[in-house]
Amino acid sequence: MSALFTPLKLGTIVIPNRxxxxxxxxxxxxxxxxxDVMREHYLQRAQGGAGLIVTDAVLVSRQGTEWQDAPGLWDQAQVEGWKKIVDxxxxxxxxxxxxxxxxxxxxHPEAPQQILAGVPVYAPSAISARGGKFRFIPGAPGYVTPTELPDPKTVVxxxxxxxxNAKKAGFDGIEFHGANGYLIHQFLDSSSNxxxxxxxxxxxxxxxxxxxLIAAVQDVFGPxxxxKLSPCGGYNDMGMPLSETIATFGYLLAQIDALPTPLSYVCLALYNPYLDIELEGTMRGTTHDVLQTYKGYFKSKPRRTKLFLNSGIQPDQAETFVGDGEGDVAGIFFGLAWIAHPDLAKRIQANKPIDNAVDLTKLYGAPGVDPNLGYNDYKAAV
Structure with missing residues (x-):
């Protein structure tokens, strides 16, 4: 696994492995x-050798998400909580x-955070996603028709x-969640925009x-x-015809590669049935080979935009992607494997098995249940 354990410069920092x-x-x-429970979780995985950790998705404002107790980053109490984790x-x-x-x-407009926000559910257009299930709202309702966002610059x-606020908390950088059918993805996809x-x-x-968005946040964090993008779509009722998908994401990646200040990386999610949904008898996602389709849109020589891959990749595949000699893939993000293996990177380096089972019953916690269960109680092997 020599390629995975080579240091890499990302923006202004150097990470010890890929x-x-x-x-x-x-x-x-x-x-x-x-x-503090979250602090322990991230600390365990930093001690387990993660070259770069990306946080839980962090809300930029109060929103009525399907995920209760998702963290935010708009007030001082949140900054102080994140600073403990970053340190x-x-x-x-x-x-x-x-x-x-x-x-x-x-x-959802009836979710507690959306009620506190005092604003409608906003989206690029007044088009509802199909499906959804807000289990913590009486009746477990699905998605609603949103209000068209009057001026996207307000969200920028x-x-x-x-x-x-992230800079105040000491974060090394910012990753935009541009995947899985959330707001950025909704703007990109013609079925929701x-x-x-x-x-x-x-x-x-x-x-x-x-x-x-990139221009605004680069004013704060520079390079x-x-x-993160998921061109194959699917999750949260996303997905355009294949030709339109390739034209849209290809254009965006070419624009990103030509930015005056390069991004530190782009992470592309490969197609994964786990993140697809079936609607009206068909899978919603647009299946195609993400790496082979989009790597050609990074045209700068030498390469200005580092590319990471994510979603369902195994350690031996990761080594092949990074060490193939072509330089197309700079690193790999693992997701579910980090949940049950706080020492994942050390296990990979020591050729130890990745064999802990994720406890799906405790994956997302529950009211009245010890939040450490299924979160901080997995055992390290190294």
């Missing part, structure tokens, strides 16, 4: 404030990015404010929102800004 911990929503905040991770020799998140149309400002203004219609217009 094994990242992907963002994993786990619902262990108190309301929206990060906790612990740094003390263990790892680096940490905050993944900034707005859920858009997959929020929310992301920038969250980035300022029917706007007729400068943010809808053409590929160029649908990509405008994310490019404005220490990244994005």
């Amino acid at each position: 094994i990242g911990m992907a963002a994993l929503t786990r619902n262990r905040a108190t309301g929206t404030i990060p906790t 612990a991770v740094h003390g263990a020799g790892s680096k940490i990015y905050a993944q900034l998140w707005h859920t858009g149309r997959v929020s 400002a929310l992301f920038k404010e969250a980035a300022v 029917h706007r007729t203004d400068e943010y809808g219609g053409s590929v160029e217009n649908r990509a405008r929102f994310v490019l404005e 220490d800004v990244a994005i």
Whole structure:
């Protein structure tokens, strides 16, 4: 596994290996404030050798998400909670990015945080996602028809404010959650974006929102800004025809590669049935080979944009991706494997088995249950 354990420069930092911990929503905040239980979780994985940790998806404002107790980053109490986590991770020799998140149309107006926000559920267009199940709301309702966001620049400002708070907390950088059917993805996908203004219609217009987000947050973090994208779609009722998918994400990646200040990395999620949904008898996602399809859109020589892959990748596959000699893939983010293996990177390096089973009954916690269970109680082998 020599390729995976080569240091890598990302923006202004150097990470000790190419094994990242992907963002994993786990619902262990108190309301929206990060906790000491979360601090222990991230510390364990920093001690377990993670080269770069990406946090739980972090809300940039109050939203009625399906995920109760998801953390935020808009007030001082949240900054202080995150600072404890960042300091612990740094003390263990790892680096940490905050993944900034707005859920858009997959929020619910009756969820406690949305009620506190005092605003409607906003999205690019007034188009409901199909499905959904808000189990903590009486009757377990599904998704609703959102209100079209009047001015996307108001949300750009929310992301920038969250980035300022992330800087105060000491984070090494920012990753945008541009995947899995949340707000950024909703702007990119023509099935959820029917706007007729400068943010809808053409590929160029649908990509405008994310490019404005990048510019705003680079004002705060410079080159220490990244994005995760899932071109295969599926989750949260996403997915365009294949030709349109390739045209949209290809255009966006080419624009990213030509930015005056390069992103520290782009993470592309491979197709994964686990993150797809079946609607009306068919899988919603657009299946295709993500690496082979999109690597050609990074045209700068030498390569300015480092590429990470994520989703269902095994350690031997990861070594092959990174060590193939072509230089297309700089690193790999693992997700579920980090849940049950706090020492995942050390296990890979020592050729130890990745054999802990994820306790699905405790994966997302539950009211009245010890939040450490299924979160901080997995055993290290190294």
